[in-house]
Amino acid sequence: MPDVFADLVGQGEAVETLRRAAAAAAAVLRAPAAGPVPDPADDELDALVEEADAGAAPGPAGDPGAGMTHAWIFTGPPGSGRSVAARAFAAALQCAYGTGCGECPGCHTTMAGTHADVRLVVPEGLSIGVGEMRALVLRAASTPSGGRWQVVIIEDADRLTEAAGNALLKAVEEPPPRTVFLLCAPSTHPDDISVTIRSRCRVVPLRQPPAEAVAEVLVRRDGIAPDVAAWAAAAAQGHVGRARRLARDPEARGRREAVLAVPRRLTGVGAAFDAASALIEAAEAEAEASVAEADAAERAALETALGAGGTGRGAAGALRGAAGQLKDLEKRQKSRATRAQRDALDRALVDLAGFYRDALTKALGAPVAPVHTDTAAVAEAGARKWDAEGALRRLEAVLACRAAIEANVKPRIAVEAMMLALWKG
Numbered sequence: 001m002p003d004v005f006a007d008l009v010g011q012g013e014a015v016e017t018l019r020r021a022a023a024a025a026a027a028v029l030r031a032p033a034a035g036p037v038p039d040p041a042d043d044e045l046d047a048l049v050e051e052a053d054a055g056a057a058p059g060p061a062g063d064p065g066a067g068m069t070h071a072w073i074f075t076g077p078p079g080s081g082r083s084v085a086a087r088a089f090a091a092a093l094q095c096a097y098g099t100g101c102g103e104c105p106g107c108h109t110t111m112a113g114t115h116a117d118v119r120l121v122v123p124e125g126l127s128i129g130v131g132e133m134r135a136l137v138l139r140a141a142s143t144p145s146g147g148r149w150q151v152v153i154i155e156d157a158d159r160l161t162e163a164a165g166n167a168l169l170k171a172v173e174e175p176p177p178r179t180v181f182l183l184c185a186p187s188t189h190p191d192d193i194s195v196t197i198r199s200r201c202r203v204v205p206l207r208q209p210p211a212e213a214v215a216e217v218l219v220r221r222d223g224i225a226p227d228v229a230a231w232a233a234a235a236a237q238g239h240v241g242r243a244r245r246l247a248r249d250p251e252a253r254g255r256r257e258a259v260l261a262v263p264r265r266l267t268g269v270g271a272a273f274d275a276a277s278a279l280i281e282a283a284e285a286e287a288e289a290s291v292a293e294a295d296a297a298e299r300a301a302l303e304t305a306l307g308a309g310g311t312g313r314g315a316a317g318a319l320r321g322a323a324g325q326l327k328d329l330e331k332r333q334k335s336r337a338t339r340a341q342r343d344a345l346d347r348a349l350v351d352l353a354g355f356y357r358d359a360l361t362k363a364l365g366a367p368v369a370p371v372h373t374d375t376a377a378v379a380e381a382g383a384r385k386w387d388a389e390g391a392l393r394r395l396e397a398v399l400a401c402r403a404a405i406e407a408n409v410k411p412r413i414a415v416e417a418m419m420l421a422l423w424k425g
Helices: 012-033 040-053 082-094 105-112 130-140 162-173 211-222 226-235 240-248 250-260 269-305 315-320 323-364 373-406 411-424
Strands: 071-075 118-121 150-154 179-185 202-205
Touching: 012 082, 012 202, 071 082, 082 105, 082 118, 082 150, 082 179, 118 130, 130 150, 130 162, 162 179, 211 226, 211 240, 226 240, 226 373, 240 250, 250 269, 250 323, 250 373, 269 323, 269 411, 323 373, 323 411, 373 411
Parallel strands: 071 179, 071 202, 118 150, 150 179
Antiparallel strands: none
């Protein structure tokens, strides 16, 4: 098995930073254990960790944790691997050798999501509430069961509500001695992560990986044919997860083709509204399909726990009294469905932006490769028809639609406005 950082594509500088920090964290754990009677069984472990420490950046004299801190923020564009980096770093912290070897139980369980001292928060709804954050902070204050670190990974930390951010801030300001917080956010802008939290964290910036690096991972790890991997990596614009879906899922490719057909369908006002409806309905259908199975399983599990199907005395009354819990579940599931719909719609808008980007580069004669090689001819025809200014206005309309949806404008209204702007140019 390769080490835990193997799937962090095109992020050499960030990987080096995290390796040094993991080695420094291992040194912190070893320092208190040093005593007059060494344990011969630890010789091999110490040798391996010291080898990792050799590459660490120099710090203050006598400080074994100079490269380590208790709170980190991983930033970067979508698909850059923010959550992958956070999980890999968590594995390196739990690694028996402090290197992220990928072979020890600490690495295996962390990467598999089963480590008792690693808690992963993946928001299913539109935000992360204060109740969930307070419970997480309380659990994170406990002593690590494995004797190393309590690690809290918060994906999409930009979805923290103000109250949840304040609850997290208190923990970050006065952290327990063995607790590490790993936050993932698009950027350090105040709209994404509060300044007060940011000022107490170390930032690891990630960049959009090059298409060649993404294609190499698809070939090596997923066994995808090189030509398909190269096409998918370019079409996904450096987003590793999306590239994998495009390469392996025919339905994902079909949805992309439907989106890229939109510019040819915009022949009038009626066609613009039809295209908007088709885009919204496709996102809704994709979101419904992605959450339907999980919704049904959650409801069945809750009803069983509440006594559904029971025949004993009081079983029916107990189920009637559980209406509030079922209502809370439905509310959470509705929020998750809304989030899934917006994510699906955003993927479609990214594809559409890529098309108009290709048209703009053609109009300008820029010597860069197209994002969508299979629609390059259509983009070139659009460039001749619209010229550079028209292509830029259309690209800006797509980006404005994404921003409006992020600001909680109703998706249908934002998409209809975008389609009219694309038609009028």
